[in-house]
Amino acid sequence: MSDSIKLNYQINDEDFTRAGEASGDVKKRLRQMGCSPEVIRKVAIAMYEGEINMVIHADGGEINVEITPEDITMVLKDKGPGIPDIEKAMQAGYSTAPDNVRALGFGAGMGLPNMKKYSDEMHIDTVIGEGTTVTMKVYQ
Amino acid sequence: MTVKEIAEKCAFKILNSAESADAKEVRSVYCCDLLSIAMSRMSEEAAWVTVMSNMNTLAVASLTDVSCVILAEGVAVEDNMLAKAKEQEIALFSTDLPVFEAAMMIGKALGM
Ligand SMILES: Nc1ncnc2c1ncn2[C@@H]1O[C@H](COP(=O)(O)OP(=O)(O)OP(=O)(O)O)[C@@H](O)[C@H]1O
Ligand SMILES: [Mg+2]
Numbered sequence: 001m002s003d004s005i006k007l008n009y010q011i012n013d014e015d016f017t018r019a020g021e022a023s024g025d026v027k028k029r030l031r032q033m034g035c036s037p038e039v040i041r042k043v044a045i046a047m048y049e050g051e052i053n054m055v056i057h058a059d060g061g062e063i064n065v066e067i068t069p070e071d072i073t074m075v076l077k078d079k080g081p082g083i084p085d086i087e088k089a090m091q092a093g094y095s096t097a098p099d100n101v102r103a104l105g106f107g108a109g110m111g112l113p114n115m116k117k118y119s120d121e122m123h124i125d126t127v128i129g130e131g132t133t134v135t136m137k138v139y140q
Numbered sequence: 141m142t143v144k145e146i147a148e149k150c151a152f153k154i155l156n157s158a159e160s161a162d163a164k165e166v167r168s169v170y171c172c173d174l175l176s177i178a179m180s181r182m183s184e185e186a187a188w189v190t191v192m193s194n195m196n197t198l199a200v201a202s203l204t205d206v207s208c209v210i211l212a213e214g215v216a217v218e219d220n221m222l223a224k225a226k227e228q229e230i231a232l233f234s235t236d237l238p239v240f241e242a243a244m245m246i247g248k249a250l251g252m
Binding site: 016017018019020021024027037041044045048049052104105106107108109110111114117118 | 173174175176177179180184192194195196197199200202203204205220
């Protein structure tokens with residue numbers, strides 16, 4: 001579709017200081033495009049949580065975003081360890097974040113629940129030892 | 141009440157101010173150091189009081205559109221964080237007060 005915009009971001013591993021830049025960029029673009037504040041907030045929160053999970057729990061990865069007049073689709077793909085038990089990982093409060101990361105304010109175990117809450121559709125594909133792909137959609 | 145007025149009234153130390161940030165309205169106060177909880181709970185135009193002083197604090201502040209960040213307990217700020225606050229035009233203050241007292245001061249200023 002002519003009105004569709006595609007964005008690609010490479011997320012470095014262990015680069016905590018830069019985590020959030022991709023979400024921030026998408027937020028800025030949505031604002032320039034005149035999206036509703038509610039949609040922008042949902043995308044910003046869902047994508048940031050996914051972005052930070054890629055840095056903390058996987059070894060970074062790639063994010064593809066597609067913006068159409070109907071919706072915003074975010075695909076976050078990493079080559080990390082995979083998630084052994086998705087149901088458990090989705091529980092509020094469940095976290096395997098190491099101490100050095102907890103000291104930075106992460107590890108509440110609220111990232112995946114936030115992603116679920118703020119996206120309209122969410123799907124996790126994960127293979128142990130190969131990686132995880134999280135797909136989220138927010139309706140316009 | 142604006143960010144600038146809050147900072148003056150509460151005598152917070154200014155770490156970073158920006159014209160665009162000074163004039164923002166403050167409508168609520170929020171306290172929590174865990175980023176994923178703050179991310180989801182904070183309303184925009186909040187004053188966020190925290191002891192979590194790092195780049196991720198600013199990322200969350202910027203993504204949620206809070207009006208300003210107040211670092212309590214006199215926690216230290218690193219240079220890269222100050223640079224980021226400047227670049228992103230985020231109003232950043234500090235105070236030696238504990239989190240609750242700083243938040244209560246803001247609450248009183250807001251007439252809560
Ligand atoms: N991309 C991923 N690859 C591997 N494991 C993951 C990934 N994302 C999440 N997990 C696992 O799921 C758990 C829960 O994730 P969630 O984002 O909810 O919490 P957290 O990242 O530990 O803490 P918070 O997000 O509150 O800072 C993580 O601790 C981790 O074990
Ligand atoms: Mg997380």
